[in-house]
Amino acid sequence: MPLDDDTARARLLDTAEDLFYARGVQAVGMDEIRGGSGVSLKRLYALYPAKEQLVEAYLRRRDLRWRGSLTEFATAVEDPRDRIAAVFDWLGTWFREPGFRGCAWINGYGELGATSAVVARLAREHKRAFADLVADLVADAGLPDALAPQLFLLAEGAMVSAAILDDPRQADHARAAAAALVAAS
Structure with a gap:
């Protein structure tokens, strides 16, 4: 059939x-x-x-699942400040998954961003959506708006470092830095 x-x-x-x-x-x-x-x-x-259409569909579907899983995990935490730490906990779990190779959008942008407007656009959309998610968590916690891009950069740096160094503890280091930033706010 x-x-x-x-x-x-x-x-x-x-x-x-x-x-x-x-x-x-x-x-x-x-x-x-x-x-x-x-x-x-x-x-x-x-x-x-065209292959680019398959790549686009793959990145779009992965984006929905990735952000959905992270959002569900973080928002399940009761205390709004602890939701920020939960982002890094979720990253640590992801970094420890078998076959972890880093961020699909960073990888795709590095591989094709200069030649594929579609991949470049999807990578930017994904990163902006992730930055917005972090900003929403910061706002929900009643923290200064300026903290959001700093936490976003910590998470992004952890993704790259975990993949390149093959070290999932990068999420733990980023979590500790995030906690220090939140406490200083």
């Missing part, structure tokens, strides 16, 4: 996400995505006529 479009898209995106995140977009060919997903090449190109 042929796959319906939603199932085929889900299989393609699952495979693309695994491969793109693990190896990079340019290192993965459409034929490899076809093989890993079990979706025919004809169907793949019917759903995603």
Whole structure:
């Protein structure tokens, strides 16, 4: 029985996400995505006529899941100030996941940002949304607005450092620095 479009898209995106995140977009060919997903090449190109469209769909879906998971985790914490620390706790859990390779948007921007306006735009949208989330947490905690970009930079630095150094403790270091900034506010 042929796959319906939603199932085929889900299989393609699952495979693309695994491969793109693990190896990079340019290192993965459409034929490899076809093989890993079990979706025919004809169907793949019917759903995603260009690789850039598949990359865009992958980044958009990952963004929704990433921000949704982080928001759910942080807002489950009762004390608004502790929600800020929860961001770094969530990052630490993510950094410890098997196959962690850093931020998909930083990686994508580094790989394709100079040549793909779509990837550059999606990376900027993701980072702005994350910065807005941090700013909302800062505002909810009644802290000065100026603290938000500082905490955002700590989180971003932790992401890059954890990936490059292969050291999930970067989240713990960033959490301690964030706590000092919050206490000084």
